[in-house]
Amino acid sequence: MQKVRVLFFGAAADRAGTREVELPAGEGVTLGELWAVLSRRHPDLSPIRESLAFAINGEYASEEEPVRPGDEVAVLPPVSGG
Amino acid sequence: MFRIVEGPIDVGAVIRAAQRPDCGAISVFVGTTRVDRSGEASVRYLEYEAYRPMADRKLEEIGEEIKRRWDVRHVSIVHRVGRVDPGEPSVVIAVAAPRRGQAFEASRHAIERIKQIVPIWKREVWSDGYVWVGSQVGTRTG
Numbered sequence: 001m002q003k004v005r006v007l008f009f010g011a012a013a014d015r016a017g018t019r020e021v022e023l024p025a026g027e028g029v030t031l032g033e034l035w036a037v038l039s040r041r042h043p044d045l046s047p048i049r050e051s052l053a054f055a056i057n058g059e060y061a062s063e064e065e066p067v068r069p070g071d072e073v074a075v076l077p078p079v080s081g082g
Numbered sequence: 083m084f085r086i087v088e089g090p091i092d093v094g095a096v097i098r099a100a101q102r103p104d105c106g107a108i109s110v111f112v113g114t115t116r117v118d119r120s121g122e123a124s125v126r127y128l129e130y131e132a133y134r135p136m137a138d139r140k141l142e143e144i145g146e147e148i149k150r151r152w153d154v155r156h157v158s159i160v161h162r163v164g165r166v167d168p169g170e171p172s173v174v175i176a177v178a179a180p181r182r183g184q185a186f187e188a189s190r191h192a193i194e195r196i197k198q199i200v201p202i203w204k205r206e207v208w209s210d211g212y213v214w215v216g217s218q219v220g221t222r223t224g
Contacts, residue, residue, distance in 0.1 A: 081197060
């Protein structure tokens, strides 16, 4: 079965205790549903949920958007470049 | 020129690349790392990480936004990742325009947008732990 690759950055990587995980993905799963799985597996992420943004294949995405097998999902804390 | 680099930024080279005979102004913004202090503790250095290639693409998008809004002829943004010691440039923006007002405004827009949309994070490494800037998450207790 194809998987979804999930990348964590910055404070989210600290909280997840990892920089990358792979999840099995079925067609029709949304980003919000994927988040529910992630936050169960990495409960320390939940307190910073409000500050997080997400990207699917390198573009900002909302919770309603579908995640398909083979996609790359990124968990993005508030950006602070400069 | 939109680039994420791992070593020191050659500020002079970024400025020289912006020079054009049809422009009367080059506005340059240099963002440098700042040492904060808190009691006995202080920042030792900063560490930047980027989500590439999304970060590269977002820098280019900022360049396109600028060219749509202002009459500018050249935009460069070079951002550093990895360890950056105190006072060193972490980002350099150079905008060349026929007139100075446009160059100033576009340069300001570029740094504000970097802080909104470019997936780059910085971590302050203190003498007693670290803090992710913006998230306030880290090992520092002070």
